Amino acid sequence: MIMNKFFNKFKNKKNNDNNILNSNEKPQDEIKTINNENVITKNQESENDSEEKQIKSFDKYKILLDEQLNKEQNDAATWEGNHVLVLAGAGCGKTKTIIARAQFLIEYMTSAEKVQILTFTRKSASEIVERVKNKLGEKANNLRASTFHTWCMSLIRKAPDLFGCKGFTVIDRDDQLTIFRLARSSSKKSKNPLIPRPGDLCDIYSYGRNVGCSLKKSIEFKSPESIDEFDEISKIVRNYEEKKELRKYLDYDDILDVVATQFNNYPEILNWISSNYTDLLIDEFQDTNPLQWKLINPLVNKLKLFCVGDDAQSIYGFRGADFQSIHKFNEKVPDSSVLKLSLNYRSTQEILDLSNWLLGKSNLKYNKKLISNRGKGILPTVETFTNEWEEASWIVENLKEHREEGEKWDENMILCRTGFSARAVEGALIESKIPYVFIGGRKLFETAHVKDVLSALRIIANPQDDLGWMRYLLLWGGVGDKTASTAIDQITKNDSLDQSIEILKRHPKISLESLEILKQGSLAETTEECFKICVDGLYKVLENKYKNKNWEQRIKDFDVIQRLSQTTTSILEFLEAYILEPIYLTEALPKGNEDDVVTVITIHSAKGAECKRCYVLNVSPGGYPITRSMNSGESIEEERRVLYVAMTRAKDELIITRSGNFSSASSSSKIQIEDKKYERYFLSDIKDKLFKNNDHRLLNNDNLTDGSFSRSFPKPSTKIDLE
């Protein structure tokens, strides 16, 4: 074992040396050549030498890696040089390559606990780990994959003193909003419409933190109209920060920033962390932003990066990701190489042709034409309807038809731009009793009834959590904002729950019952028991609050959460886990009986997903690009990429639906857009041969052929019969 490690260390070092040597010869070979080459290193290795080596390593490792890997994927997975970026188009096997890479590293280069994989969601993290474990068994037991946030938080929890964050609590977006609302309402100008609303304040603030720019720049980018109120907004933001500091809260951006700043300022901290790892694997690299880069950058000299991404799929610009930065990988990371995966295994060529067309219309150069390994298939269709309800019911009918032909529900995925825009489809699915899951928008721990119960747990876990107190007290009749906040002012200085309860008992408007639940909950031995006490205690109150709002459905969620709580040791850990890596209700349901379901999903959540038949909803004028995106600095091009991501999820069948009363003659797909604000509509000049056009709208005058008759006709009688 020890010998092995020595050997690996030696091996790694040797390869690094090789690469450095080569890089001195030809340092300036840029990414531009990427079209013609599969493997591009900044420093193209001399041919006879390296070509032989590559093939040798391919042979050497092939047997142990996934046999389904192609040459490009295999080259990437078994790369023996230093840092590498793998540019991979949609459907070219990114996840597969990461998995193979992890497998390769564990088998030949290092040990599982020294590999850290960073992904965007809990789902892909667990998928990767699971698949590596399936292949390697026990050897991979210590392999860790997590989101940036979870990884950073685990470092903070492991050594809170190093980061100056002892006893800090993580807050989610809702909590941020509450604090911003408070800060905003204390401003004299809170009625002024130029002062952004809490949600916008939160976005502006977070954008600035993620990009590393000033508040002023962030306002100019996100809401330029509010720049005149810069001074007042600054006050509100400072107020937010003070409240956060006082209550020892960490918001999402703090978690990354605290760790990144410490890495940059204290070499001893950096060395301690980096000595635990040899390799860092980063998925969806096109969506990393400057804050995440601030975290990774100091690690570059300490370990090996293996990044995977696709500039054409960058859809997180609103969070500060700059898709162009992927092109500067060589500049940012010295001694690095760029590899490419170019063959698409997911979709038929027709689907890729349409996707390629969309991307090609951009004035940005993505250098990307996806080529299918699967050959020809069905032409995509564009289905046009009068309104979203007809759009929805047509989709449902279509789903049913395929079901009758013997297909499973889970061969269908419905993609939408916003959570809100899926409401018609959701309604139609429920009405037709088609089982479905919705991924995107609200998560399980963000639903109102769950937050109500969790507020009790928050208080029990941390009696100084004033946001928890606020929510909890407001649940009970007769208590509003005012009563609650004055009461909370009296108690949050106490760190003992019992003391706080004693004080509140004397409060005329706060019920003894509400306090008794907290008392009982605090005596519970386990998280599960505590949760149960709180649910039971709040049952009547909640039933009353939600009686007309899907109460029967909501009760079921409590069972799910109780099950989730069984595996955690402390309440705080339990709450934190699901704030950092939110979970959708349907992900938490027991596997088995409800496995065969239609997936309804926001495109932002659908990264990496694929499905046989994909419906892309509401691709109407004003929908793509979404009208709202044109006000602020956010790019129309990002909207194009969003639609591109949606289209490239489809394996066999791509169905684009839209609605509205724009005109579209039956003979041609060209549509006329009168309204100026829709003039950038992506499908307005789509090429006929790329798709089949189906207009389901009732015939109206626009669609009638011009009729001309040589004679006129008499007006029919419009009188009622009297007898």
Place this chain on the structure above:
DNA sequence: GGCAATCTCCTTTTT
């Protein structure tokens, strides 16, 4: 007059 309850309108994307 102060505070709570109710009604109405609108809804980008996520850790």
Place this chain on the structure above:
DNA sequence: GGAGATTGCC
């Protein structure tokens, strides 16, 4: 489901 406005209760 949330924010803001309005109504209604004490």
